[in-house]
Amino acid sequence: MTKRLTTTAGAPIADNQNSLTAGARGPVLMQDYQLMEKLAHQNRERIPERTVHAKGWGAHGTLRITGDITKYTCAKVFEPGSETPMLARFSTVAGEMGAADHERDVRGFALKFYTSEGNWDMVGNNTPVFFIRDPYKFPDFIHTQKRHPRSNLRSPTAMWDFWSLSPESIHQVMILMSDRGLPKTPMNMNGYGSHTYSFWNNDGERFWVKFHFKTAQGHAHYTNEEGNAIIGNTREGFQEALFGTIESGDFPKWRFYVQIMSEKEAETTPYNPFDLTKVWPHADYPLIEVGEFELNRNPDNYFAEIEQAAFSPSNIVPGIGFSPDKMLQARVFSYADAHRHRLGTHYEALPVNTPKCPVHHYHKDGAMNFMGQQSGVTDAYYEPNSFGGPIEDPSVAEPPLRIDGDAARYDHRDGNDDYSQPRALHDLMDAAQQNRLYCNTAAAMQGVPQDIIDRMLTHYDKVSKAYGDGVRAALSEG
Ligand code: NDP
Numbered sequence: 509m510t511k512r513l514t515t516t517a518g519a520p521i522a523d524n525q526n527s528l529t530a531g532a533r534g535p536v537l538m539q540d541y542q543l544m545e546k547l548a549h550q551n552r553e554r555i556p557e558r559t560v561h562a563k564g565w566g567a568h569g570t571l572r573i574t575g576d577i578t579k580y581t582c583a584k585v586f587e588p589g590s591e592t593p594m595l596a597r598f599s600t601v602a603g604e605m606g607a608a609d610h611e612r613d614v615r616g617f618a619l620k621f622y623t624s625e626g627n628w629d630m631v632g633n634n635t636p637v638f639f640i641r642d643p644y645k646f647p648d649f650i651h652t653q654k655r656h657p658r659s660n661l662r663s664p665t666a667m668w669d670f671w672s673l674s675p676e677s678i679h680q681v682m683i684l685m686s687d688r689g690l691p692k693t694p695m696n697m698n699g700y701g702s703h704t705y706s707f708w709n710n711d712g713e714r715f716w717v718k719f720h721f722k723t724a725q726g727h728a729h730y731t732n733e734e735g736n737a738i739i740g741n742t743r744e745g746f747q748e749a750l751f752g753t754i755e756s757g758d759f760p761k762w763r764f765y766v767q768i769m770s771e772k773e774a775e776t777t778p779y780n781p782f783d784l785t786k787v788w789p790h791a792d793y794p795l796i797e798v799g800e801f802e803l804n805r806n807p808d809n810y811f812a813e814i815e816q817a818a819f820s821p822s823n824i825v826p827g828i829g830f831s832p833d834k835m836l837q838a839r840v841f842s843y844a845d846a847h848r849h850r851l852g853t854h855y856e857a858l859p860v861n862t863p864k865c866p867v868h869h870y871h872k873d874g875a876m877n878f879m880g881q882q883s884g885v886t887d888a889y890y891e892p893n894s895f896g897g898p899i900e901d902p903s904v905a906e907p908p909l910r911i912d913g914d915a916a917r918y919d920h921r922d923g924n925d926d927y928s929q930p931r932a933l934h935d936l937m938d939a940a941q942q943n944r945l946y947c948n949t950a951a952a953m954q955g956v957p958q959d960i961i962d963r964m965l966t967h968y969d970k971v972s973k974a975y976g977d978g979v980r981a982a983l984s985e986g
Pocket residue numbers: 636683686687688698720787788789790791928929930932933936937
């Protein structure tokens with residue numbers, strides 16, 4: 509049966525084609541409220557785009573646990589054989605919502621697992637490291653990726669100025685300029701939690717952990733030239749690929765692994781294991797299989813399910829914890845703050861964000877409280893109370909973490925080896941990969957003042973003379 513069109517207040521609408529006018533040619537009447545309503549709603553159809561990672565592509569899926577890591581973590585999501593519904597959103601970092609998908613950029617890899625003990629968000633990238641190691645520098649770094657205040661253009665000068673003054677960025681810039689900086693589709697890239705997180709088990713033991721998600725579709729990349737040709741035809745290549753693949757029933761998959769480090773080992777590694785610009789070498793900390801996830805359902809409404817998705821590293825569940833990583837600590841604050849601004853006070857109650865387990869809290873009122881009383885008990889709107897409101901559960905307390913040290917602003921560049929791990933990466937690339945790395949780097953430096961290029965080349969020389977000379981040669985070939 510055809511549904512009757514109504515106002516948002518439920519009253520039937522007689523005419524949705526013609527405005528109410530004084531005479532056939534005449535002006536519209538103020539009392540045509542539905543015209544006002546349609547125009548007013550249109551003016552409110554956009555919300556602020558994400559300040560970073562604005563352009564994204566997402567889908568729903570399922571996590572399946574095939575391995576057994578219960579000796580490291582009591583998180584229910586890792587019970588062998590279990591399945592957990594999930595949401596994934598991939599993104600580029602720098603471009604705005606209308607940016608072309610096939611631009612060279614780091615890709616976001618954000619996962620929300622709707623576990624039986626609350627939502628666990630794993631908000632990672634397709635790279636195992638990051639540009640900076642101190643969150644104090646994040647707004648400065650992002651300014652270099654966004655538009656110049658005067659020209660309103662992206663500024664390679666700003667990017668290379670910042671990077672050349674921040675040697676900790678070399679590792680990530682190298683991956684960005686390598687083949688992996690321009691994946692063919694979201695299905696052809698790995699995801700990494702990047703930070704060190706923690707696990708704790710039923711005996712109260714803590715372990716440090718890194719998360720890895722490896723594409724089952726295989727790595728595949730475009731060259732700059734191929735990427736540019738695609739952008740000439742479509743700016744939406746990632747959306748077309750992900751949406752189309754899932755629509756056709758060919759569900760993409762990622763294998764899920766962890767690396768584990770004991771608290772004792774963390775005291776003796778030659779690098780700071782909580783430094784986001786470093787990986788843990790596979791040979792020392794081998795990958796342990798956990799399971800796999802597949803993406804198997806496209807959103808029915810992109811805005812409601814992907815644009816309104818709110819991922820936050822602060823969303824952890826019992827058995828998973830944070831680490832001393834300064835960057836992670838800052839992200840724990842930053843994302844929920846962004847969501848309150850971008851989506852509103854009660855963003856966690858939006859259907860895509862709401863946990864698929866019981867939720868009972870004492871937050872109250874605020875714009876758009878459409879959930880009513882969240883403690884679940886009418887008279888229990890504060891805590892403690894005598895009316896049977898929800899109470900805390902000490903059994904899920906994290907084991908104590910020993911922290912010491914004097915409060916000070918420690919130089920995060922002091923004594924850090926920013927060159928060895930990039931050197932290991934450079935050395936594992938074959939000659940053709942290295943050549944593309946040099947050419948992509950030189951291409952990205954076009955128009956940058958020579959003194960800034962020279963400063964960057966001194967870093968590349970320290971990674972490997974071949975690297976510095978390779979970029980020099982590519983620059984001179986233009
Ligand atoms: P391994 O030889 O065991 O690992 C090297 C890893 O490098 C591969 O497993 C692959 O990661 C990754 N890789 C290969 N080509 C590229 C590329 N073009 N861009 C980015 N990553 C690539 O050695 P180590 O573990 O000792 O690491 C050596 C270097 O490899 C590191 O310094 C780091 O730069 C890089 N790397 C290391 C990772 C780690 O977690 N140990 C993860 C990713 C990169 P994958 O298997 O994840 O696809």
